[in-house]
Amino acid sequence: MKWKAGISSLLISSLLGAGTTIFAAETAPPAELPQAWAQHEVSMSTVYGLKSPQLFNKYTSPATVSDFNVILNYLSWKFAGGKAAPVSLTKLSRNDALQALYQFIQKIHEKNGQLLTAKAVPYLHEHKIYVGSNSTSYNLNTPITKQELLTLYTRVYEHLTYSNGQGTKGMYWKVSDEDNTVYLLGSIHVGDGSIYPLSEVIRDGYADAEVIAVEANMLQIQNDAEYIQKKSMFEGDTTIDQVLPKETYDAYVKAIAPLGLTPEVYNKFEPWYAALIMQSIHAGKADYSANYGIDLYFLSMATGKKPIVELEGARFQIDMFDNFSQELQVKNLQGLLENHEQPEQTADVMKQLMTAWKAGDDATLEKLVLIEPKDAVAAEINDKIWLTRNANMTAKITKMLTDDQEKDYFVVVGAGHMLNESGIVNQLKKQGYTVEKP
Numbered sequence: 001m002k003w004k005a006g007i008s009s010l011l012i013s014s015l016l017g018a019g020t021t022i023f024a025a026e027t028a029p030p031a032e033l034p035q036a037w038a039q040h041e042v043s044m045s046t047v048y049g050l051k052s053p054q055l056f057n058k059y060t061s062p063a064t065v066s067d068f069n070v071i072l073n074y075l076s077w078k079f080a081g082g083k084a085a086p087v088s089l090t091k092l093s094r095n096d097a098l099q100a101l102y103q104f105i106q107k108i109h110e111k112n113g114q115l116l117t118a119k120a121v122p123y124l125h126e127h128k129i130y131v132g133s134n135s136t137s138y139n140l141n142t143p144i145t146k147q148e149l150l151t152l153y154t155r156v157y158e159h160l161t162y163s164n165g166q167g168t169k170g171m172y173w174k175v176s177d178e179d180n181t182v183y184l185l186g187s188i189h190v191g192d193g194s195i196y197p198l199s200e201v202i203r204d205g206y207a208d209a210e211v212i213a214v215e216a217n218m219l220q221i222q223n224d225a226e227y228i229q230k231k232s233m234f235e236g237d238t239t240i241d242q243v244l245p246k247e248t249y250d251a252y253v254k255a256i257a258p259l260g261l262t263p264e265v266y267n268k269f270e271p272w273y274a275a276l277i278m279q280s281i282h283a284g285k286a287d288y289s290a291n292y293g294i295d296l297y298f299l300s301m302a303t304g305k306k307p308i309v310e311l312e313g314a315r316f317q318i319d320m321f322d323n324f325s326q327e328l329q330v331k332n333l334q335g336l337l338e339n340h341e342q343p344e345q346t347a348d349v350m351k352q353l354m355t356a357w358k359a360g361d362d363a364t365l366e367k368l369v370l371i372e373p374k375d376a377v378a379a380e381i382n383d384k385i386w387l388t389r390n391a392n393m394t395a396k397i398t399k400m401l402t403d404d405q406e407k408d409y410f411v412v413v414g415a416g417h418m419l420n421e422s423g424i425v426n427q428l429k430k431q432g433y434t435v436e437k438p
Helices: 009-016 036-047 065-079 094-111 120-126 146-163 200-208 218-232 246-259 271-285 294-302 314-322 326-340 343-358 362-369 376-401 424-430
Strands: 171-176 181-187 211-214 308-310 409-414
Touching: 036 146, 036 294, 065 094, 065 146, 094 120, 094 146, 171 200, 171 376, 181 200, 181 294, 181 376, 200 409, 211 294, 218 294, 218 314, 246 271, 246 326, 271 314, 271 326, 271 343, 294 409, 314 376, 326 343, 326 376, 343 362, 376 409, 376 424
Parallel strands: 181 409, 211 308, 211 409
Antiparallel strands: 171 181
16 A cells, blocks of 8 residues: 555555544643543544634633624634624523533524524433533533533534534545444544544444444553653664665755754664654644544543544554664655655645545545555555455454454444455455444
8 A cells, every 4th residue: 555646655644543642742731621521522622623722721710791792703603604692691690501502503504494493402401512411400500610611612513513414524434243333433644624523323322332342442551651652762872874775864964953852862763663753743734633532532532431442543553663674664764754845745745535435435535545555665555554464353343243242342443444355345245234324
């Protein structure tokens, strides 16, 4: 597998194959967090465009009328194309917020030719916009907190998106035997806010599953920090300038300079790790980040709520990169450095990839990404990143399907592992399973 447009194969592996750890290091917890139940949806509110600083602090304190008008305006610009009429109150209760949000939902539905006649709270409860402490007690007269308001914003945003028949399709399949179901989501490991919300059918599959499975749990990457540091550095007196051609080394020093690393540090990086740093720089220049990656999205939702299992683990992936031949490591870094001088081309190819992924267009994605390897280096990538790992992951998914405990699994792995004759989807079909797009 390699890019037809000349983009480095290692960059593609980071997007569609291995969930590389250099990206996970970007994610740092904020100084102040909402309560655990609200953290995911508060985070998603920023993905959905909400940027007002006044809302993202003191999350358990009462929200003001001004706070509410901010979120109402964001929703109005998104779904109605203009500014909302402000709510005029002295204080803001839960009931005040729910009634005003329901009126806004009614307005958008009416604009789309649908008339809503239900009462506000039952409607919002039925559509899981407001759940309350239980089905009979909503504590409506209680002041609404900032974290509750941000949660409502996220849920209303998603509800209206789905009501308009929108939502990213992604690379998504379902496979079942008599007892168990496995939902297969081909991930992209980096992204931007435009890939959310994911389609309802994907969200429903996640909700149905008892267990989530990922390549590696990047939220726990710090547990392997010492191991990663050791593997990423040359031992002894060896330095990267000794293994790179001078022209490549000079380009590497120039490209990495904005990070502010000293020569004592960047000269000790092995070429595979230097390449991962470069692909992180490329993704950032194209306005993509692992913070928006599909893996992190579901890991964030599942943490503390569903068991998470690793199909590989961070150490496996680090060992894989570290075991690449020196020739492969150097060629990948050279390819990334060449792409560094052509950021428009890199950004264009990444945009094409994202567009195909969002549309659920696996045929186009495969045409963009896959060609037969034509030399020993490409054959090594094909074997180590794709063929061997595809077979290993397929074997583990087969065990999920034959699990006597009758569990349903939601599996998130790089989309590249789903594609082609050697991909997970085709291997399961060869075993006699019916794999369908829900």
